[in-house]
Amino acid sequence: MKVTYSAHVPDVILGDVNVLKDAPMDMIRAGYGDILGKFSCLNDWKLAVVVNDEYFCQEVYDQTYDMLMQTKDLGARLLARDPDAIETLMNALVGVGVAMAYAGNSRPASGSEHHLSHYFEVVGLVRDEPYFLHGIDVAYSAVVTEQLREKLLEKTLSFAENKFDEEAWSKEIRRVYGSAAEGVIALQKKLGWHAEDRVADYKAKWDAICNVLREVPSSKELIAYLASVELPMDRFYAQYSSQKLEDAIHYAMDLMDRYSVLWLYNTLEEKA
Template identity: 30%
Template sequence: MSDQAKRRFGGKRDMSNERIQSALAGATDTRAVVIEEGALARVADVFRENFPESRAVVVADGTEYRVAGEEVQRVLEQGGIGTEEPYVFPAEPTLYAKYSNIELLVGSLEGHDAVPVAVGSGTLNDIAKRAAYETDRPYMNVATAASMDGYTAFGASIEKDGHKQTLTCPAPRAVLADVSVLVAAPKDMTAAGYADLLGKVTSGADWLVADALGVEPIDKEGWRLVQDGLRGWVADPEALAAGESEAMDGLIEGLVMSGLAMQAYQSSRTASGAEHQFSHLWEGEGLGRDRNPPLSHGFKVGVGSVAVAALYERLLARDLARLDVEAAVSAWPSWPEVEERVRALHTLPELERAAVEQSRAKYVGADALRERLELLREVWPELSGKLRSHLLPAEELRRMLRAAGCPVTPEEIGLSRDELQKTYRRALTIRSRYTVLDLANETGILDECVAELFEPGGFWAR
């Protein structure tokens, strides 16, 4: 890197630090975030500042312990931090976020009062996060890959009782990310993080819709933390795939800011929309669970983002200011009819029960639907303009994801086109959050819009 490039990069890092410090002011759990080259050398100082007079226990799997855990342990010891024997999960088979692994770690943590220092990425972070919560202590995370936005988010995505679910637990008190470690991470992990971050494009559009229809007003701070920097963070997937530090610095900042926004708003609405409902459905059904390593959350989000952006294009091709409200209300099913349809869409009992519960929570009767659709007619000229300005074309999202090294077709993640087509309606049912799926469903055009995507000449037929 030239001196001029170093100065430019340094200036961007200063601005990034300012943004993160501003975001930390509204965070409920996280007090410190350090992102820089050589950050591992600071782990003892960061630990001491945030966990004064506490002992530390490094938690990692065999691979991550070799990558960074040994160095973290060495720096802690040399920095005068008292430590317990590291808890290291086996390197093989690939560590999976299942509850039995939390139970193993909890059993070890109950033998002392040390603060866990999780050295790893998404799975390890989720396991340590929940285990720390169950043993009533805070924890710290040392990121080894820019693979998802969960580092600074509350909650852990864990397989329990036969299906993936989000378990309650606070975010880490401190997060440290050494950019040189992130750059050396497997490329598919970086690509997964890029896909997770790029999904904020469609999730932002969903919030615009929910805001315009009076379902969930936009929180200015929650929106700012994610959306203001988003286009810059995802602007250069080619540089990210090439392993350039500046691009990696932007990616990890975006992922960290996304988690901090969830803390500030106390909801994942700031960073999750219909694209995540696609991913959550597939995760609940175990899609890619048999791969080694398992199919990442980010890769599923990436395909979901393309699918949702394509649906938006079909929706925006229609003038909903001229919607026949009475026809839509007349065709609107009763709750018992909806429940029957929801149950028919799912074969796994846990998913079926959850889908019924979530669908019931957002169901509205005919009078409330009429009022919402009349409002839609009024706001559509302005809303459609905002959506066109905010969204990226589905084809452009597909190009960006491909450039970053992400899968972009259903076949690449183990789905047929028919299964993807059915996912649009199935994903609608699994969350009460209002998204483009609900808008298309309530206006009575979901099925025809989706059909257009798969017919000859449609997006998914190209």
């Protein structure tokens, strides 16, 4: 089970561009991919403000978004190991860490795309199945979560009341998480979100929710960013079966006590 521990920030981070530029290319792709994932997590942060009235800091949001803007078009230069591009990427990766320290939580850096990547990592470890370097999983997962936003925006949703079946859910969690399942079940029982009926709230806020969801670049655009560092979607679908992807979409949110588009999607999807 993935457990997050609080720690103090480092005093010093050393990043020698002359060393970093010669890193294995998949590590450079992973660094870029983790930054690209900020499109998704920053949007989840705004969604959590609309839905849950969560703490939000515009300055931290803007700083993180600026770093994303400086990094997103560097794909070709990163592939060429251009030192200035590598430096910008490293500064963004460290800068996002600073943003988390300012915010006091990982909202500026981690949302639904990280929940999916953690799912692939945890389930991969439990079942001894392969998974990508973290940032590569994050980049691919950001495409998946954007596809969910697009589905939510496309559909005319009919809202029904919450019919959460704890027994059926626990059975599914044990199926997908295996030896990590009890930790997941304990976390969600403590949190109690599954039993809550958010539908009336979603209905009341639907326009505001849709306005937030629309802010992310389309999945097509995100796929083009991935292609700029030679991360084709084929590589993702070759590694993860459609069953695994479907399970991730349904059960990755249970790994964390954090609201994201996955909660919105999974509440509405079955009832639409």
